[in-house]
Amino acid sequence: MIRAISSFWARHQRKISPYLFVAPFFILFAVFLVYPVIYSFILSFYDARGLGARTFAGLENYRELLIDPRFRKAVVNTTYYAAGSVFFLSPLALLLALALNTAWLKLKGLFRVAFFIPVITSEVVVAVMFTLVFEQDYGLLNALLRSIGLDPIPWLRSPAWAMPSIILLGVWIWAGLNALYFLAGLQNIDQEYYEAAAIDGANSLQLFRYITVPLLKPVILFVVIQAIVGSYQLFTQPWILTSGGPQDATLTVTMYLYLQAFRFFNLGYASAIGYALVVIILTLSLIQLIGFGTFRREDA
């Protein structure tokens, strides 16, 4: 028996051993990623509340999703945040990068370090810190508003202001990092283009519109996709600042998933939310890739 195995090993060793070497990764990948992905897909077709027996429910969970006002609210909120990070945060980051890229700015190194600090700080720590920044009566931000004679804003308490507050926090965390991406892109643009255009009499707006933006397109694409995908996974900051309130104003899709799974113990429904999120993110990324012409052939 042992002899048979060892002769088999001797004959096939060269073929088998590479697979053995890469096996640890694939085993872990299968157990911790593939299995949950498949299992939650199956679970999304079950009525799985609490422990005990699960009953097959077909598309019931997905049907419920379509008419669930809270899920709709969560999608709207998350889209609101995503819009904030695409149309407010990203342009701001680009402006920052343009400023950093100018020759006359001093202390560039300091700025670059400062931009990185929010990113490497734990999101939880940042969020806890910002509960004090946004606090209505004692907060930093309202103290600032009062000092210039404005009325304090109920940042986290009012349903209208809660999401803008979360977006502001997002700007504080991510604007700097995105600016660094843009900066790297800007520094890759050959100065000769600008010189040539300047000789042709282009003004600085035209330089930006016809040279910077087109050559920066890959970076813009990267930053925007990242912002959107990241936005749809938003969880930590609103969870700590508002727990989704007031009145669901900051309830995000992932938070709703979390509530359904771990607070309400509706595992089937939570799985369906997870898959709805996959569909949303995939669709948006596809639209974007098409919009930016990624699938067009380079030589066409």
Next chain:
Amino acid sequence: MKAARWTLVWLLVFLIAFPIVATAQTLEFWGFADNRNKWYEAMAEEFKKIYPNVTINIRSFPYEEMHNRLLTALVAGIGAPDIADVEISRMGQFVKGGEVGFVPLNNLIGDEINNLYTGAATAPWTWQEQIYGIGNELNAVLMFYRWDLYENAGLTGPGSTWEEFIENGKKLASTGVKALAINDQGWEYWWIIASAGDGFFDSEGNVAADNAFGRKVMQLLYDMLHVHEVAMFAPLDTAYYGAMQAGDFAVHMGAPWYQGFMKDNAASLEGKWKMQPLPVFADGTGAPTATHGGTGTVITKQSKHADIAWEFIKFANLTVEGTLRAFDMANLFPTYTPAWTDERLYRTDDYFSGQRPAQIISEVAPLIPPLNNSPYWPEVTDAFTRLVVTPVLQQTTDIDRAFADFRREVDRIIR
């Protein structure tokens, strides 16, 4: 030959060591509350003196993480601890579905049930007459008030009815101090007052938050904020203690565990507080106390040592020494009634101006309205905050509409 000798030696070592290893038992305990974990650690040390072979391994996780881990381990069918602490508002989810992952304690408790204040010790962890957990904290809510601020306004205290509370509050407000700071992002004050009329669920398990009494309490909170102007919106999180120390408001309603929180977060106010039972309505409705918060200890069905786990729980929760230790370490007032006659419980408290908290608590304890738990507790309380408390107190909807929205949501949740 040499190899064979070594094998023999190892075999002997193994044979001698094995029985020792086999009888030494380690039980896993998961907890989330620092004050309780410290107490259980102390109890585990004492327990070891009686059961030298048993080690209780107290593991501490953050609140969310601990309950989620426990839930996941129960779903997975593997990896759960022997013993766990389950917070009162998280218990509901664990009794959802056809199966409960905890060991029923009814037979284990036996006659000791007569020595327990069951409204706080077992009711919150009971589902369909099975007791799954035991709580050592009698969380009778009392009204803590700043006697110095009331004295400034020429008053002796908040009063014994809500009507008086409001009248006194107006005098207090004229000195620039609000009586109450009401949280518009949570249900705690509504619950504390409204539990006298069933609170969230009636004894049948039906949602009762929108009954006449529940509406009356919501109206009371609204009136205090917007009609009589004797209350302010509570600052969120730690800023609450800032406002407390600044003397912006004079009253907090809380359970005994909250006394510990106040001592930690508003130490400078020592000697400025007193406590009294809650006011009731002038028509006699309401209750002088309520239960708020609390944690129960459960044994999971995955435990292979449920018998020893129970011995430990009993040792900590069903003995005078154990429960008084918790009182001493964390202000946790015992649910184990034999401890109520122990004079150590009746010490004076300097933070509360030399009052004896235990005196007042033991007087009102028999009047605590029952807490009826439900598998839908998490969803329903969550819906109540976002559909009733916040919009009503922020004046974005009126009470009738809010309660109608709430009822519609309840019908959607419980199918």
